Amino acid sequence: MTRKPITTRLARGADADTIAAIYNEGINDGMATFETEPRTAAEIAALLAGKHDRYPTIVAERDGRIVGWASASPYRSRPAYAGVAEHSVYVARAARGSGVGRAALDALCRTYAERGFWKLVSRIFSENIASLVLHERCGFRVVGVYRRHAKLHGKWRDCVIVEKLIDGREPGL
Numbered sequence: 001m002t003r004k005p006i007t008t009r010l011a012r013g014a015d016a017d018t019i020a021a022i023y024n025e026g027i028n029d030g031m032a033t034f035e036t037e038p039r040t041a042a043e044i045a046a047l048l049a050g051k052h053d054r055y056p057t058i059v060a061e062r063d064g065r066i067v068g069w070a071s072a073s074p075y076r077s078r079p080a081y082a083g084v085a086e087h088s089v090y091v092a093r094a095a096r097g098s099g100v101g102r103a104a105l106d107a108l109c110r111t112y113a114e115r116g117f118w119k120l121v122s123r124i125f126s127e128n129i130a131s132l133v134l135h136e137r138c139g140f141r142v143v144g145v146y147r148r149h150a151k152l153h154g155k156w157r158d159c160v161i162v163e164k165l166i167d168g169r170e171p172g173l
């Protein structure tokens with residue numbers, strides 16, 4: 001079966017309910033985040049508004065419907081880290097494994113590079129093979145592993161730290 005093409009764009013306030021629904025699927029799966037409480041559309045709308053144009057969220061659409069998103073937040077508050085952002089990527093269950101995550105994360109990298117960021121970082125549960133493969137395919141490298149980083153539903157989880165230099169310069173220069 002030929003799939004419809006995936007397009008990406010910056011998220012708008014009106015996308016908040018779909019973004020929340022996709023995030024809540026990821027929270028329920030227990031493979032993506034230490035978050036355990038579902039988000040409401042109002043919370044997501046407030047988050048999008050608070051990030052302004054500096055930390056945009058990307059939505060990926062297929063056939064006119066949002067099927068995934070990627071977003072980022074400040075890594076640390078110190079001014080020296082102003083060009084480093086910490087990101088997340090979530091795809092609707094029904095659309096996983098069909099290139100949506102790749103499209104969203106590649107678009108996030110381009111968008112943040114255009115805004116002058118030099119690095120994206122994230123933490124991935126070591127069991128989350130889909131996310132580890134996605135990040136490797138998008139050019140991220142594994143920095144290391146946080147052992148017993150925190151508990152999710154009473155179980156210790158290890159987290160793989162990944163990073164990508166997105167400004168097109170060689171590492172160390």
Ligand SMILES: CC(C)(COP(=O)(O)OP(=O)(O)OC[C@H]1O[C@@H](n2cnc3c(N)ncnc32)[C@H](O)[C@@H]1OP(=O)(O)O)[C@@H](O)C(=O)NCCC(=O)NCCS
Pocket residue numbers: 026029031032033088089090091092095096097098099100101102103122123124125128129130131133134137
């Ligand atoms: C992780 C996630 C974002 C990946 O997005 P996706 O749209 O399913 O991934 P894509 O279809 O773009 O695939 C990207 C690459 O990963 C590979 N991949 C995807 N799912 C995989 C799986 N379950 N096992 C192995 N490889 C997988 C694909 O084959 C592809 O590699 P390729 O280009 O060599 O074929 C998605 O599965 C998801 O939303 N999971 C729940 C939330 C989550 O875990 N978010 C990440 C938090 S760190």
